[in-house]
Amino acid sequence: MSVVVKPSAPDSDRGRNVIEDDSAHIFRPWVIQGGFQPLAIAGGEGSWVWDYQGNRFLDFSSQLVVANLGHGHPKVVAAIKAQADELCLIAPMFTTEARTEAARLIAELAPETLNRVLFTTSGSEAIENAIRMARLHTGRHKILSAYNSFHGSTNTAIQITGDPRRWSTDTATAGVARFFGPYLYRSPFHSETPEQECARALAHLEQVIVQEGAKTIAAVVLETVPGTSGGVLVPPDGYLAGVRDLCDRYGIMLIFDEIMVGFGRTGRWFAFDHWDVRPDLVTFAKGVNSGYVPLAGVIVGDHIVDTFRQRPYPGGGTYSGHPLACASAVAAITAMKEEGVVEHAAWLGENVFGPRLAEIAERHPSVGEVRGLGAIWAIELVRNRSTRRMWVDYENPDRLAPHAMQLFGACLSRGLLPNLYLNRLHVTPPCNISAADAEEGLARIDQALAVADQQYEQE
Known part of the structure; x- marks a missing residue:
């Protein structure tokens, strides 16, 4: 079973103030400043984080592939x-x-x-x-x-x-x-x-x-x-x-x-x-x-x-x-x-991520290839498997393409924090994530990839 993490009491007003102060005073790296609105995170534990409204998200990004031990160890x-x-x-x-x-x-x-x-x-x-x-x-x-x-x-x-x-x-x-x-x-x-x-x-x-x-x-x-x-x-x-x-x-x-x-x-x-x-x-x-x-x-x-x-x-x-x-x-x-976190990461790669991602690739025409090891994997998205045309081209790398934003939103709406860059969706949860949570995150990715399939170019 998934680990049940109870967020602190929802506080929408506090969350709104955090976002307003962010918009007014934070110069954010790597993004276009105008119109950007971040998800305000109130707390986290293990492989989960939650916002000020009490919505829980499974962290499949490890926050830029950092939180190898998850949150709040x-x-x-x-x-x-x-x-x-x-x-x-x-x-x-x-x-x-x-x-x-x-x-x-x-x-x-x-x-x-x-x-x-x-x-x-x-x-x-x-x-x-x-x-x-x-x-x-x-x-x-x-x-x-x-x-x-x-x-x-x-x-x-x-x-x-x-x-x-x-x-x-x-x-x-x-x-x-x-x-x-x-x-x-x-x-x-x-x-x-x-x-x-x-x-x-x-x-x-x-x-x-x-x-x-x-x-x-x-x-x-x-x-x-x-x-x-x-x-x-x-x-x-x-x-x-x-x-x-x-x-x-x-x-x-x-x-x-x-x-x-x-x-x-x-x-x-x-x-x-x-x-x-x-x-x-x-x-x-x-x-x-x-x-x-x-x-x-x-x-x-x-x-x-x-x-x-x-x-x-x-x-x-x-x-x-x-x-x-x-x-x-x-x-x-x-x-x-x-x-035994290092050994656990190796086990996850061999027994959960590798096999499940191979199954996901079979179900989605937009998946050109999956590859990785341990607790770091990539799903390479394509518009066509024969030509291997990239799902997101390199011409405008400074902003996410609209369909990439749709995939990002599809993940968030399913309670998953994704790690998305250009034409790839990465699987990078904490190295100590439970097998149950790993399976749950992959199931949510499986559902969200329907958005990528909509951009597929038929032969």
Whole structure:
């Protein structure tokens, strides 16, 4: 049975005031400011949230794929309260137990040669610092990144991003070049099998390295599994190992962006654990503490640490390793271990999401492909299965198309918070969602997809 979550007493007047104040004073990221009206959320517990009218919603977005432990996990909340009673703030030049314990737990989950953690407050900052480290360590300036990627919204992070969110601020920053990663459903290499896609994508990447000048390239930056930006593009076996080999051959650092897929999301602590590939630097955020207090960072390889043993690293921030954030990370990682959350996410992928989404794809002509692993999946929507024309085209990525808004509304009207981007509906609930709630959410998606089917173009 689904977990019954009782919302607090409805308070429509309070909800109305929240929306009015939002409209009057909030400058909202990533959306058109005029006419936007958000859903005002009053509270949440587990995999559910509710509004001020008392309407309950099953959170299949995890709030931008952040809340790996769902809402209001008691152990994490208690740790934040306890740390607040002890010490709320300490500057980065000092140390405290919460900070050192969080760094130790994170490093223990990483490969043996990655033992240090630089804390930041956002994934974008983590990317900025990882790239800075790679450039200073190698003495090179150029960065290679993939299309169908998103790495953040700060200056360097948005420049290396590959998806359309980069376009409006793209000033062609010197030192950034892009390549095509594997995407078999829409293969840029005309591949017919995963093995072909892997081999051709690696050959293409090597060509880019050679043409860009290998001795100028500091790092290759990859989302280990491109998340909502690319549509959960699980790399074919051998691809990440092949990228590692290319980086080693040409003296290039390999940065894995695990901001979205780290800490249990794919059914492993880190997504690269599925393929046993060692990066030089790892960026993380989101799931490290379920997003309860802003926390992110870079896990740094020992060889890169050595570069800065006799000179200062030129970077950092006031809130690096904030005690409240680090205490919540310690509690979250501990809870995930004690409660088997990572194993549960893997089980959900194999036994619930994979099989049920395959059944949904059979029922809906608008579904071109489903793909994913663990607790992160994508439903790729098409207007025609034969031509694979995208359900939402890239021409106007700054706003949701009317039919996409209809699908979003169809999900909300069924009590589901969706994760919708361009031509894809993503399935990204908390990693500890119950099997019953997971089944319920998929059933609601199954119903809502009738809206997408209405846009299907017959042969």
